[in-house]
Amino acid sequence: xxxxxxxxxxxxxxxxxxxxxxxEFSGSEGVFLDANENxxxxxxxxxxxxxxxxxxxxxxxxxxxxxxxFVGNGSDEVIDLLFRVFCDPGKDKALTFTPTYGMYDxxxxxxxxxxxxxxxxxxxxxxxxxTLAKMDQSAVKLTFICSPNNPTGNAFPIEIxxxxxxxxxxxxxxxxxxxxxxxxxxxxxxxxxxxxLVVTQTMSKARGLAGARVGFAYANSAIINLLNKVKPxxxxxxxxxxxxxxxxxxxPGFEDQLKTILEERFRLxxxxxxxxxxxxxxxxEANFLLVAFDNANTVYNELVERKIIVRNxxxxxxxxxxxxxxxxxxxxxxxxxxxxxxxxxxxxx
Ligand SMILES: *Cc1c(COP(=O)(O)O)cnc(C)c1O
Numbered sequence: 629x630x631x632x633x634x635x636x637x638x639x640x641x642x643x644x645x646x647x648x649x650x651x652e653f654s655g656s657e658g659v660f661l662d663a664n665e666n667x668x669x670x671x672x673x674x675x676x677x678x679x680x681x682x683x684x685x686x687x688x689x690x691x692x693x694x695x696x697x698f699v700g701n702g703s704d705e706v707i708d709l710l711f712r713v714f715c716d717p718g719k720d721k722a723l724t725f726t727p728t729y730g731m732y733d734x735x736x737x738x739x740x741x742x743x744x745x746x747x748x749x750x751x752x753x754x755x756x757x758x759t760l761a762k763m764d765q766s767a768v769k770l771t772f773i774c775s776p777n778n779p780t781g782n783a784f785p786i787e788i789x790x791x792x793x794x795x796x797x798x799x800x801x802x803x804x805x806x807x808x809x810x811x812x813x814x815x816x817x818x819x820x821x822x823x824x825l826v827v828t829q830t831m832s833k834a835r836g837l838a839g840a841r842v843g844f845a846y847a848n849s850a851i852i853n854l855l856n857k858v859k860p861x862x863x864x865x866x867x868x869x870x871x872x873x874x875x876x877x878x879x880p881g882f883e884d885q886l887k888t889i890l891e892e893r894f895r896l897x898x899x900x901x902x903x904x905x906x907x908x909x910x911x912x913e914a915n916f917l918l919v920a921f922d923n924a925n926t927v928y929n930e931l932v933e934r935k936i937i938v939r940n941x942x943x944x945x946x947x948x949x950x951x952x953x954x955x956x957x958x959x960x961x962x963x964x965x966x967x968x969x970x971x972x973x974x975x976x977x
Contacts, residue, residue: 630823632850635769635798640713640858648861650677675866678856682869685876686844690816695849698856699872701863703805703830703843704731706855707772710826710845711739713854714769714799722770723762725754727779727944729803732772744768752780752910754788760795769798775815776806779941779950781912783812793822799851801826806914808834808886809893816846823848831872833915834886840871889915893953899963900951905970907947916952924949930969936962 633641649663654676666672683694690697700706715722717740724732726745736743744766746759754773763771771792776783793800802815804827815827826847831837842864845855875882893912900909900919905927907920921927924947928940939950953959 632823632854635714636854637712637714637716640854643857645857646861648674648677650674651861671866673866674862675864675869677861677863679864679869682864682873682876685873689876690846692816692819692846693849696819696846696852698845698847698852698859699864699869700843700845700855700859701868702832702841703803703828703845704735705859705863706826706828706843706845707731707735707801707803708738709855709858710770710799710801711735711741713858715739715741717741720769721766722772723759723768724772725759725774725777727941728772728774729778729805732774741769748777748780752777752782754784754792756788756791759792763792763796767797771796771798771800772803773800774803774805775812776804776810776913778805778914779916779918779939779944779948781910781914781916781918783807783810783913786813786815786818789815790818790822793818793825796824799824799826801828803828805830805833809890809915810913812913819846819848823850826851831875834889835872835875835882836885837871837875840868842868842872888956889953892956892959893917895956896951896953896959896963899959900966903966903970905966905973916950918945918948918950920945920948923947927966927969931962931965934965936965938962 653662663674665674679699682699683697686697687694698706721742721744722736723744723746725748733743744762746755746762749755773784773789789802804814807814807829815825819825819827826845829844831840831842893915897909897917900906905922907922910918924940924942928938928949931938941948941950
């Protein structure tokens, strides 16, 4: 039997959360003399602490209940809150599959949590046997599965994720920052079946709002309530809630952009594969490509010199550079520049 409260830090279980003015009265009509706001202006009122309008919109789009959604100041806030709810500093452990998104490690370190790292296979798959052994060895409170994975670009089969969910004694977080670019189904459909599942998504990538800082967690309402208990009362500004609502209300614009980015990912991938300085373009279900070069450091430096900025991942996956899919013009400029480098190759190598 899974008992959520056994995983929660005792101080968090005992916590009485801050009760804001908008917690105590949440109606929208009346004379508001309760929150020490300035009565004049347009952004003079505190935002809705539970983002009801945004959640209602998301609930419809994702097929979940409003109480199964948490909105954070980016999904990075969700990651940090999960550590603070479930992991006792200096005592508990978390697990990731490397290479992956760097924030899991940073958040773990900030919260003084040891991170167990299970390396992905040579084709960036999850080694299930090794994972289950590691999970059995030590009580892992939080397991992060980034799918599609940053920086490798591949998504993990839902059956593998389910196997980990079934065996895991702790919370399993599936980070779906890139799910809109993927043909793999979202794990959101599983939150009703697994009481230990948290799925995170974000407005920062496919939805084009990285500047606004809006991220989501989807889970059963018991987990969502714990996140609500710990979050800063007004963690998502009124401007950011509005930006997210507007973006989510423009489905045709979103679909158009997504289509272009996916077509460009295909073109970029095939053009890169044709270059002799490229060893390998890894398959991608995200809006970036992981590309192995003969010499990633040289290529990176030459591109920066020409004011084209990519992400050098040589220290993470040898000789690899992560390239975000840009506009058609940007991608063409990149390809032409790499062709130029290829022609100058004799002087570079
Ligand atoms: C970009 C990214 C995020 C987004 O984080 P936000 O705080 O929502 O901007 C989350 N997870 C992964 C794996 C990412 O690459």
